[in-house]
Amino acid sequence: MAETSNLAGEAAFNRSAARQLALFGLAVLIGLVALMWGLNLLASLTATASGASPAVDAANNAITVMLAEEPPQLDSTRSTDQVSGVVLGHVMEGLLRYDDRGELAPGMAEDWRIDEAGATFHLRADALWSDGQPVTAHDFVFAWRQGLDPENASEYAFILYPIKNAEAVNQGRLPVTELGARAVDERTLAVEFERPIAFFDKLTAFSTYFPVREEFYRATEGRFGADADQLLYNGPFKLSSWVHGQSLQLDRNPHYWDQARIRLDRINVAYITSDPNTRLNLFKDEKIVMTGLTAENLTNALEQRWHIHRHMDGSIFYLEFNHRSGRLTRNHNLRKAMILAQDPGELVYKVTKTPGYLPGESLFPRFLEGIRGKFRDQHPAPTYRMDVQAARDHLERARLELGLDAFPPLVLLSSDSPVSNIQTEYFQAVFKKNLGLDIKIDRQIFKQRLAKMTSGDFDLVLAGWGPDYNDPLTYGDLFASWNLNNRGRYSNPEYDRQVRIAQSAMDAPTRMAAFAEMQRIIHEDVVIIPNYERGVAYVTHPRVKGILRRVVGADTDYTYAWIE
Amino acid sequence: MLRYSVKRLLQGLVTVFFIATATFFAMHSVPGDPLASDKALTDRIRANLEAKYGLDQPLMTQYGIFLGNLLQGDFGISYTQENRRVNDIIREHFPVSATLGILAIAFAGLGGVLWGALTALYRNRLPDVLIMLAVILGISVPSFVFAALGQLLLVQVNGALGFSVLPVAGWGTVAHMLVPSLVLGLGTMAYLTRLMRSSMLEIVGSDFVRTAKSKGLPASRIFTHHQLRNAILPVVTVLGPAIAAITTGGFVVEMVFAIPGLGRYFVQAVQQLDYTVIMGTTVFYGAFLVFMVIVVDLLYGWIDPRVRLE
C-alpha cells in the first residue's frame, strides 16, 4: 500500500507524475486545438461564418439581424407564416406595395385602374427579375393560377377569391385557365372580379399575389423556393445565400427598378432563434440591430438605457367560446357571466405585463382606418365592466336555463407557448374565484390544438388573429358562419348579412356601418372575450435609422433603413 | 474479430429495423393532425395534401411504403418545410450536431482523464477538494442552467472588455463552438472525472504497480504505462453511452445558442407534428447510436487485450 513507501519517495513520485500530467495536459490542449482547427475547416465547407459580422458594418454598408424562425420555404404561392412574409417582403414585390408611411404605392405596376367589375394594371418597363429578364403580366397570371390550383394545395388560396372563378378553380370545379385574370400583353394585366370589392388594391401587396415566372418554376422540379438558387427575385434585395437553420444573406438587387430608395447594400440574417434571452444577449453584444423586448427582460433594457420603441402589430387575442349545439358555452347567460367576471385590464397590466399590449375591447383593433380617422374613434367599442355580482346572477340564470345542479368543469384549450401558460393559469384562478367555475386546462402543441379547434373539442380556446390585409373585413368575416376559421362555429344570420354587405359594398359609409354593427353583435352576443391587442416594445441600434414595423406586410421592414 | 464485427453489424441492422418500426407506430399514435394549419383548409386541398404524403392509405400500407423508402435511404419530404427533403435536412444539420458533439466528447473525455488523474494524485489535498467541488456542481446542476449562465457570462465578459472575445450565439467558426460544447460536455466531464479518480485510486494500490515500483522502474514510466493506461479502461466503456447522451442531448444548448443542429430541428418537428422529419431523425439517430456502440465495443477489445470479443 502507498503508506509503506517513505514520504520522500512518494513526493518524488508525485512530482514526476505531476510533470507527466502537465505534459499530458499540454498534449490534450494541442490535440483540442488541432481538432478545432480541423472542425473549423469542415465547418467552413458547409457554412459561412455569418455569425462573425457586427450589428453595423458601415464599411460594407451592411447590417446584421435575426429571425425568430427559419422560413419553411419561400414559395410565395404557398407561404403562410410571418417569417416567410418578412423575407419575401424584402426580396419580392407585388403590383403595389406599402411605402415608408404605410401607404399604398406603385410597385411592379406603374399605374392601375379599379372599378366594380375588375381592374387593369400596367406594368413598368423597368420591372425586372434578378436575372435581368422583364417581369411580365404572364408571371402574375401564372402565380395566381398556381396559388389556386388544388394540386398545389395553397393554404392562402382564399385570399385570391375576389378574382372571378377563383373559388371554383380552387375547388376543382373549373380548370385553372378559367381564372378571371389574363395577360392582355406583356405589360398589361386584366383582372375580372367575382363580385365588387372595395379593397383589391390592398390585396395586390400581399405575398400570394407576388409574381412567379413559369419557366423558372418548372425548372426547379418541385423545389421552388427551397433554397437561395431555387428562386427568382424582383424586389429590392435578392437572397445570395441561405444556410438552413442558420443564416440568410440578402444583397441589394441591381435589377430592382427603384434603386434610389434602397440605402443598404446587404442584410445579414445571421441568427435564427426564438429564445428572448438569446436575442437580448445578442443585441447587448452588438451583434444584431434590433430585438423585441419581453415583460421579463424589460427592466434589463431600461437599465441599459436603450431607446425603446413601441409598435402595435394589429394582432388581437381573445377567448373564443364553442358555440356548437350541445355545448354549455352556447348559453348566452353563461358567456355573459364569464365576460363580466374578468377584467382584461388586470390581465394586461398585472399578468402578461408585456409593454405595448392594450386591454382588448373589440374584434376590431385600433389601427384600422375608418372614413376619416380611425374606425374605433368613430365607432367606440361597447365594453363590459367587471362586475362579480352581476356575473354570479347571470351564472345562476344560466344554471337554471341549462337545468344543471352544478356546472361541470369547462375545458380551456390553449397552445404551449409561455404567454398562453400564464393566461390559462390566470383565467383558471379568476373564474374559480369569481364564479366558482372549474376550468380544466388543455394545453396542446400547435398542431394538436388546431386539430382540436377544428373538431370543436373544447369549451373555450385561447385564440388570436392577425390581419392579412389592411381592411376591417380581415377581422370581420372571421365569425361569418361559412368561414372555416370560425372554429367556435358561431352562426348568426344577422351577422352573416352584415359580412356580405361589407364584402360587396363599394362605398365606405355603408361598409363602416356594417363593421360597427358586427362590433355590436359580437359584444352583445358575447361571441368572444377580448383579451388584448398585441403590441411590441423593441430596441434598435442607435446608428441604424429607418427600420419600419408594419401591421400588414413585412414586419420588420429594413428596405428603407440606412446607417447613420 | 472480423466474424464478430460482421455479426454485430447484422444485429445492428435488425435493431435499426426495430427502431424504425417503433418510431413509425409511436408517431402514428400521436393524436392531432399534421396537416392542421392556422388557416382552415378546404376539403379538396386537404385531400390533395393527404395524397401528397400518402396519408390517405391504410396504416399498414403506409408502413410498407415507409420501409420500402427506408431501404432506399429515403425519408421523404418534410411537412413543414414543404419543398425540402428530410435527407437534405439531416445532411445539412447533422454535421453541426456532430461537430458540437465531438468537441463536447473531446472536452469531456480528455478533461475527465486529466482532472481525474490530478485528483487521484493529490488525494485529499487542495487540488482534489477544488476539483471535486467543481465535479459536484457539474453533476448536480441541470444543463439548461449552465447554458443560460454560460451565455450570460459571455455577454458580461464581452461588455466589460468592450470587444467581442467570443460570440454570444450563432454558428460558423470555432469561436462559436467553444462555449456551447463546453457547456454540453460539462456533465459528462464531471462524471468521467469521478470515474477516473476512483479507478486511479484502485490501481495505485494494485499489485502490478507495487511490483513495478519495487523493480525500480522510473516513476514517470509507472505513471504513464501502468497507472494511466489501466485507469482509462473504465472511462472508455462509458464513452459509448456518453456519445449517445451528448449527441441527442444537445437540444437545449442548440436552442440557447441558436445553433442550427439536428436536435433543435427535432424538437421543432415534434411541435409541428412533422411526421417525416420526426421519423427520419429518430431512425437516423437510432442507427447512428447502434453503430457507435459497436465501434466503442470493438475499440475496447483492441485497447484491452484481456477482453475477448465473442
Add this chain to the structure above:
Amino acid sequence: MAETAFTAEDFQPAAATESAQAVARPSLSYWQDAWIRLKANRRALFSLYLVIGLALFTLVGPLVWTVDPSLQDLDQISQPPGADRHAVVVAPHRPWDGSATGSASLAGPQSSSGGLRLAEAPTTQSVRLAWTPLPDAAGYRLYRNLFPAAEGQALGLPLFEIASLDVRHFEDRLDLKPRTYHYSVVALDAQGRLTGSVRSLEVPVSRVVTAQEAEAMGLVEDAGQLSLGDRIKLRAHPLGTDYLGRDLLARLMAGAQVSLFIGIVAPLLFIAFGVIYGAAAGFLGGWADQALMRFSDFVVALPFLLFMILLRVASGVQPGESGITPMVLAMVLLSWPAAARLVRGQILQIREEGYIGASRLLGGGAPYLVLRHMIPNTLGVILVTMTFAVPTAIFTEAFLSFIGMGVAPPTPSWGSMCNEGIKTMLTTPHELIFPALFISVTVLAFNLLGDGLRDALDARMRSAE
C-alpha cells in the same frame, strides 16, 4: 487393547454449550454490516439526512406551511424574499376620464414639475398624470423610466402616444411596483418625431390594496372591517413569489411532490420490472434467455430523449391532467432494460454458486431458489442502481419540462419552475435559483447516497477488512 466401559450417558448428545462456539464479535447479517459501514461514511450519512430532509419537506412541509400553492396574489407578483409588505387600503379602481379629482391635496412642490403633474396620489393601482400644453407640440408621447432622465439619454418605456392636442392626461397601470418612477412627456411634431421639449416628473409609488382583494387573500375576515387609508400587511412569502404572485415556498413543496414522485416512482417501477424480466431470463436460460435479452437490446437502442419526447406527445394529455402518469410510463418503457441486464448477469453468476446447488439438492424448487436466494443476493446491486436512477429521472423530468414537454400547467414541478424562472433570470433571480437549488441538492444527495451504498454493500470490501 484397553477395555473401556461405555455407559448409556456416553451416547447422549452433548449439551449445546454456547461457550465453545463463542464468537469474538457479534454475528452480523449482510444488512447490519452494510448499515454500520454506511454510518461510518460521513458523506453518505449526510446525504441520507438530506434525503430524509427532502422527504419531510415534501410530505410534512405542506402541513406546516399551509399556503395554497395555486393562490394568486396579484399584488405581489415576482416578489423577492424579504420585501416590504405594507399596503394602504384604497377603493377599487374606477375608469378615469382625465378630470382632476383629488388633486387639491396634492399641490405639493414635487408633484408639479413644469407641465407634467399628478392628478392623484400615485399608487400601485394607478398613476394618473396630466400635463399642460407644451410649446410647438402636434402630439405627445409619455415615457416611464427607472432613472432620472438625463440630457440626450433614453427616456425609458414609451407608454402612450397621441397625435392630437386634445388629450393631455394618461393613466398608467402597467406593472406598477412600490418604487420611484420617472415620467416624461415629450412633444411630437406633425410627423410624429420628437421635438426638444420634455417635461419630467419623479413619482414615488406606494403599495395599495383594495378591501375586496384583502378579503380574497384572507387578510381580513370581511372587507367591511377595513376602511380607506388603513395600513395592513400583505401575505408573507418567505421565499418570495412567482410570476403570478403565487407563494414560492408552497410551489416548491408542491413541485417536490411531482418531481420526487417521478424521480422515485419511475425508477422503482422500471427496476421492479427489470428485476422480474432479468430474473426470468437469467433463471430460464437457453433460448428463452436469448430471446428476452435480444428484445431488451432493441429497447436499449431506442434513442432515449427522442423517444421520451415522442411518447410524451403520443400519450396525448387530456384536459385537466398533469401528464405525470404518461411521463412515468414512458420512463418505465424505455429504462427497464438496464436493470434487467444487471439482474440477469447477477443471477447467471449466482446460479453457479455452491449454495444454490446445495439448496437445489435439498429439494428447493425454482420459485424458492429465485425468491430465497437469487433476488436477495442481488438486492444490494439493485438498491445501488435504484439510488443512481433517481437523479437521472429527476433530470429527465426537468429537461422535458424545460423544453415544454413536461408536466402540464398549472401543476408545478421543479423543472417547469426553472423554465419559467430562467426568463427572468436577470431581474428576479430568486424564481430560478430556488427550484434549481432543489434539483441540484436532490441530485447530489442521491448521488452521494448511491456512492455510500455501493461502498457499504460491496462484498469485496467487506472481505478486505
